[in-house]
Amino acid sequence: MGEFLLVTIQVDMHDRLATVLSDDLANRISATRARGVLIDISALDVVDSFIARMFGDIAQIARVMDAETVLVGMQPSVAITLVEMGVAMTGVRTALNVEKGMTLLRARREEERADDDAPAE
Amino acid sequence: MAVMKTRIAEVLERNEAEILSDWMKEQATALTQRPDLMKESELRQQSTKFLKLFREAIAGNNLDIQQPIWGPVREFIGEVSRSRAIQGFSPSETATFVLSLKQPLFTRLRKIHEGQPDYLFEDLWNVTVLLDKLGLYSVEVFQKTREDVIGRQQKEMFELSTPVVELWQGILGLPIIGTLDSKRSQQVMETLLNRLAETQSEVAVIDITGVPVMDTSTAQHLLKTVTATRLMGADCIISGIRPQIAQTIVHLGVNLGDVTTKASMAGALAVAFKRMGLAVGPARRQSGETA
Numbered sequence: 001m002g003e004f005l006l007v008t009i010q011v012d013m014h015d016r017l018a019t020v021l022s023d024d025l026a027n028r029i030s031a032t033r034a035r036g037v038l039i040d041i042s043a044l045d046v047v048d049s050f051i052a053r054m055f056g057d058i059a060q061i062a063r064v065m066d067a068e069t070v071l072v073g074m075q076p077s078v079a080i081t082l083v084e085m086g087v088a089m090t091g092v093r094t095a096l097n098v099e100k101g102m103t104l105l106r107a108r109r110e111e112e113r114a115d116d117d118a119p120a121e
Numbered sequence: 122m123a124v125m126k127t128r129i130a131e132v133l134e135r136n137e138a139e140i141l142s143d144w145m146k147e148q149a150t151a152l153t154q155r156p157d158l159m160k161e162s163e164l165r166q167q168s169t170k171f172l173k174l175f176r177e178a179i180a181g182n183n184l185d186i187q188q189p190i191w192g193p194v195r196e197f198i199g200e201v202s203r204s205r206a207i208q209g210f211s212p213s214e215t216a217t218f219v220l221s222l223k224q225p226l227f228t229r230l231r232k233i234h235e236g237q238p239d240y241l242f243e244d245l246w247n248v249t250v251l252l253d254k255l256g257l258y259s260v261e262v263f264q265k266t267r268e269d270v271i272g273r274q275q276k277e278m279f280e281l282s283t284p285v286v287e288l289w290q291g292i293l294g295l296p297i298i299g300t301l302d303s304k305r306s307q308q309v310m311e312t313l314l315n316r317l318a319e320t321q322s323e324v325a326v327i328d329i330t331g332v333p334v335m336d337t338s339t340a341q342h343l344l345k346t347v348t349a350t351r352l353m354g355a356d357c358i359i360s361g362i363r364p365q366i367a368q369t370i371v372h373l374g375v376n377l378g379d380v381t382t383k384a385s386m387a388g389a390l391a392v393a394f395k396r397m398g399l400a401v402g403p404a405r406r407q408s409g410e411t412a
Contacts, residue, residue: 072354076314079349083310094354096321101354 004036004105005029005067006098010043018054025058029065036105037062040098042073052087059092068108069093072101129230129244130180136229137172143225144168148218158208167201167218175222184247186254195258202259206266215263219256223249283309285316292393293322294386298331306342310349317355324393325350328386330361340375347380356396358382360389 005028007021025037039055041047059069072095082089095101133140145165174194181190198219205215226248234241282305288294295313299305313325327346332339343359350357360383362370370377383389394401 070354071352074353076311076318076349076353079314079352080310082352083345083349088348089352094352096317096323096354100321100323 003034003109004038004102005032005034006038006040008040008043012046013044013051015050018051022054022058022061026061026065029062029067034067035109037067037069038072038098038101038105039069040072040101041078042075042097044078045075047074047078047082049085049087052082052085052089056089056091068105070095070101070104072096072098128240129248130176132229132233133172133176133179133226137176140222140225140229141165141168141172143228144172144222147221147224158210159205171197171201171219171222179251184250186251186258194255198255198259199262202262203266206263207270210263212260212263216256216260219252219259223252226252279305279308283312285312287320287322288326288390289393289399291320291322291324291397292390293317293320293325294328295325296328296331296386300334301329301332301339301342303338303342306339306346310342310346313346314349314353317350317353322355324356324358324396326358326360326386326389326393328361328389329359329366330363330386332366335366335369337373337375340370340373340377344375344377344380356381356393358389358392360384360386 005025007025009021011017028034029037037058039058055071059071062069070093071089074094093104095104145161145168148164148168149161171194174197178191178194181188183190185191186195201218202215205218227245230244230248231241234244282299283295283297286294286296293313293316295309297309301309309327313327316322317325327343329335329343347357347359358381359377362382362384381389381392383392391401
């Protein structure tokens with residue numbers, strides 16, 4: 001999707017899958033020179049602490065590679081569970097749905113471009 | 122002892138009709154009969170049944186009403202007290218049902234034991250003890266029934282206590298009124314998050330103007346709610362923090378951190394509008410109109 005990658009998770013995440021996803025994504029970011037990653041987890045009913053940490057790691061990996069990560073569509077029950085477990089995922093941006101996540105990423109890009117265009121002092 | 126107990130049973134059996142009619146009169150004059158709540162025929166039916174059960178139980182020669190032989194009597198009194206509690210009788214009116222049996226019964230006993238004060242005293246004492254215990258038991262059941270009613274009402278209020286309203290398209294408001302305990306906070310969080318998912322709203326305003334006190338756990342719960350809304354990709358504003366609560370929060374050392382707090386719902390709404398790129402301004406007057 002333009003300069004953004006969209007990852008939709010449809011199956012139950014298990015630990016191995018999360019690691020594979022992290023690897024894949026890093027490769028894809030470098031291959032496509034994506035500037036943003038949207039991870040749609042609206043179909044996920046269960047997220048354990050490991051998966052949550054994995055998302056945090058993915059976001060950091062992407063950031064190192066100059067891409068912004070947005071986690072979209074988290075279910076209420078998942079949000080409650082994560083909060084109760086004490087996982088705040090402060091490093092990850094979130095949005096209600098893919099559309100809003102996309103808007104967020106675009107806004108970030110606009111800002112960056114505006115910064116780039118600003119005359120150097 | 123054994124002789125005495127069966128003696129009371131005998132008295133009851135022989136004079137059942139008279140005792141019943143006296144008892145009915147007694148109940149009518151004791152001002153505890155409530156013709157508005159219960160028909161006389163129903164009361165008569167209850168009285169008859171109680172006399173029968175009482176007689177059967179007392180023949181068992183046991184003064185402890187917790188014993189199994191008193192089971193039917195206890196059950197029946199429980200039933201009567203429960204129905205009266207629900208019908209709206211007062212506790213004393215309920216207890217009088219049993220206690221008013223004393224007078225007619227004592228009158229009979231006095232007649233039978235004329236000239237035998239020892240027997241009379243013994244029988245009277247036993248009957249008093251028994252009827253008092255049963256009266257207390259009826260009050261206990263009454264109380265318990267009322268408590269159940271209160272509990273049910275509390276539950277109903279609890280379910281009504283977390284309304285989530287849509288203030289604007291994409292902005293949810295959640296006014297909280299009353300004390301926030303952990304159970305209610307949990308409910309607040311759940312309803313808010315579910316509504317966020319349903320309406321895909323971007324901003325939620327939690328208004329705590331109606332919350333009288335706040336402690337650490339309440340504050341913790343609010344923080345959790347804010348974090349959870351962020352995880353879902355929405356934003357949460359807390360409004361209506363009263364002076365006392367602000368002081369408590371600071372004194373308790375609770376770190377509200379980067380939570381947006383506003384003094385009033387209006388302030389929070391303004392922030393929400395700004396975040397969504399909306400603006401409220403005065404309506405432009407039609408050009409032809411004169412003021």
